[in-house]
Amino acid sequence: MKILAAFSGLFLWLSLASAEAQQGLKGEYYTGTNFERKVFTRVDPQLNYNWRGRSPAPGLSKSYYSIRWTGKLLAPAFGEYRFYAKVDDGIRIWVGNKLVVNSWQLNDSKDFSGSIFLEEGHFYDLRIDYFNDMLEGEIYLYWQRPDARKTSLNPFNTPGDLITSQYLFQKAPPVRAPLPKTPLPAAPKPPVAVVKTPATVIPPTRVAQPISKPTLSPVSTKPVTTSAPISAPPLLKAEPEPVRVFEPGATVVLHKVQFEQSSYILLPESSTELDQLAIALKENPLWQLTIAGHTDNIGDPRLNLALSENRAKVVAAYLRRRGIADNRISTNGCGGTRPIANNDIETERRKNRRVEITLKNEKN
Missing domain, CATH: 3.30.1330.60 (OmpA-like domain)
Incomplete structure (x- = not known):
């Protein structure tokens, strides 16, 4: 029963962690170009949309709508990140509560970019505001990471890659203490058969004693035995790392x-x-x-x-x-x-x- 309870707890923990760390961004879709009335909500795995001649979501027309995406962004490396957005029309992007892209106006399928320094393994609040005025709504969100060994090009011939759901979350994954391990029951030991045998008398044997060979001392003519062990030279200790002294003013x-x-x-x-x-x-x-x-x-x-x-x-x-x-x-x-x-x-x-x-x- 204890083992079953442990496995049940593990399954429940994994389920909750998966639900809280669901990948993608929460997208809230509004009528009007300034978030007048919310009509639809869904989770979008990435921002890679072209809505030319069609509606982006149920309840919206082909023109005059706005969308707000929110969630968490995972930074995979230390360094400066450059965010790019290709939009028609307006765009604003906040990363870690810093406004890195701001073009809240009519734009005819243009690119905008901004930079921010992020730390490896940290989750940052991410918010993207977007609106489309008439027809031809589109938005693409991509970045140029500091750890990119080669300069890659997205479909718009601009350095960077689309930000995929691998780095987008609705919430940061929870940090939980590990579950206590339940020890498995020990397997029963097989019985050991005891076989009695008659005692055998072993005659005593004579053990030869080592004979130390005498050597002559360079000073004395008396023989000196070499039975005493020779001690090894002491090991040299590694020098400790010198401590750097810091003082203000210099x-x-x-x-x-x-x-x-x-x-x-x-x-x-x-x-x-x-x-x-x-x-x-x-x-x-x-x-x-x-x-x-x-x-x-x-x-x-x-x-x-x-x-x-x-x-x-x-x-x-x-x-x-x-x-x-x-x-x-x-x-x-x-x-x-x-x-x-x-x-x-x-x-x-x-x-x-x-x-x-x-x-x-x-x-x-």
């Missing part, structure tokens, strides 16, 4: 904070120095932090500027995950405009690819 380089080449994905060895910085910030709650990203002068200056900005934002996101309040951190990117070494020599140029921090005491 701008310092985080030398161990490194990224993948031409990317803003943190390398694992960056964690030691960033964890020490997080500890220092927690111990000094009045400190404010400015993070600046820098690059060398190789490549397009505009891309270098964006790369430096995103690297600073990734460091800020790391510290927030370690408990540092967002209002204590500011970021900026300088691209290759502030070199500290010669860009003509690679060994020197890599010094320019850096992240700097400036600490300021709030009471000063």
Whole structure:
């Protein structure tokens, strides 16, 4: 009975989690171009619609309607996301309560875009307002993710992919404690047959004793036995990681904070120095932090500027995950405009690819 109850509880938990984390966005369909009267509600897996010459939903005509989609958006990676919308007519998009796209006017099948920095694994409130005036209603929602290795093109020849239901939810999946495990009953042990046999007398045997060979000492002529064990040399202990000391007022380089080449994905060895910085910030709650990203002068200056900005934002996101309040951190990117070494020599140029921090005491 206990096993049956455990399986029943597991089934109920999975059912509730599936219902609460239903994929897609809640779409509310209204008559009029400014949400005058709601006539229909449904769950839309993605926004990929062309309603030319037809009604988008029961109770609506081919013209003069508005739609509001709401739900949660899952960010699959750290970095800057660029959202695109191709619409006829008006569009507004909020991600995490930030308005990233706003063109609330008549548009003849045009593209609009906006950017926002998101953290990996987080769910963000998503709201899309849309209206169509006369005929030819259409809306397509797509994005360009920071972890895309190759630039993909959607049907409109714009970088990015349609946002599918894999990343759209009506609610964020619940975080639940794992169900207690019910131990299975132990299987009965098979009986062991005991067979009595007559005792056998084993005659005593003589064990040979080891004979230690004498060796001559280099100092004395007396024989010395080598029966004592030889001790191994002591193991060398690894040196502890030096603790970085941070003080307000100066701008310092985080030398161990490194990224993948031409990317803003943190390398694992960056964690030691960033964890020490997080500890220092927690111990000094009045400190404010400015993070600046820098690059060398190789490549397009505009891309270098964006790369430096995103690297600073990734460091800020790391510290927030370690408990540092967002209002204590500011970021900026300088691209290759502030070199500290010669860009003509690679060994020197890599010094320019850096992240700097400036600490300021709030009471000063």
